[in-house]
Amino acid sequence: MIHVWNHCHNCNAAPIVGRRFHCESCPDGPDNDLCESCYEKFREGKIIHPAEDSSAALLEIKEHRFKVEEGKPEDQYETWLSVGHPTVSAPRTPDYFVVRPIFSSQMDSVIGGYAFVATVEKNGKPLMLTALHVMDELIKKKGIDCSEKNKNYTGRELPAIITHVDIYDIFASNWMMTPVGSAGPMLVLPDARTDGEEPYSDRDIAAFWIKDASNLNPVPLAGQPPVKGAPVWQAARSPKKPVQHLFKAVVVESTDRTLVFKYEDPGEKAKYTSGSPVLNKNGEIVGISVGGGEYKGTLLGHANHVGNIRKHLTGNTF
């Protein structure tokens, strides 16, 4: 049994093989999981959890509650590896649509991973979209439970406490010095939740109105999610230099609940890119990147696709 979407933050095993120990107390992120042998070492006080350089280390969590996950049989992932990469050139994308948000609630501010600016209707009002779990540090700090297991969450509690969102040019070498606008209020999306089982990322979404789009270039949402075998590109920071890079991938699974893709170049790893956009060959947005993983040396990603994004946004006027 394996866990393709998780790596062990202590020994870096990817995927985790055997039982996985998932910390539910730490904010959602790349440092939540331990393999079985590292978890035993943690219990014996021989390793540190959360990792010292993780944002969770600053939260002073008293008790770390772990959930055991058994994993999935390995053979079900073989079909993903057999999907070929089509030869298609990358779409043209503008600068200033992928951004870095800082979310604030009164005096508390938390840096989110990625977000992007999109239009739902042609020439409509721009929105900032991201994955809900990129706000998890702030969510946990505020004691709000937006996870799937909280049946009482209505979708209103989090927007009610977000006082403002500052947005920055994520690709600038010193991004904190390059503000490009602000966003808010946060939209009430009644079905948005954190902590879904990967790769079923259909509820992992957060949306904000853009206050001033004069420095931004919104990109339209596609009408439909891409089909299996279609090329897609994730727009994120280049691993080598502070510029936008399009990571080419091919869709290996496209269902109601998820869009799974595998990257063409296993040498270029897009790390910690939750909330970044996934584009089709026309340069339209087909998904919000939510998670990544690895299987037999192939890098994988999954996204909340545009079919579900549009469902969440139903009822708002653009």
Ligand SMILES: [Zn+2]
């Ligand atoms: Zn380990």
Ligand SMILES: [Zn+2]
């Ligand atoms: Zn923890």
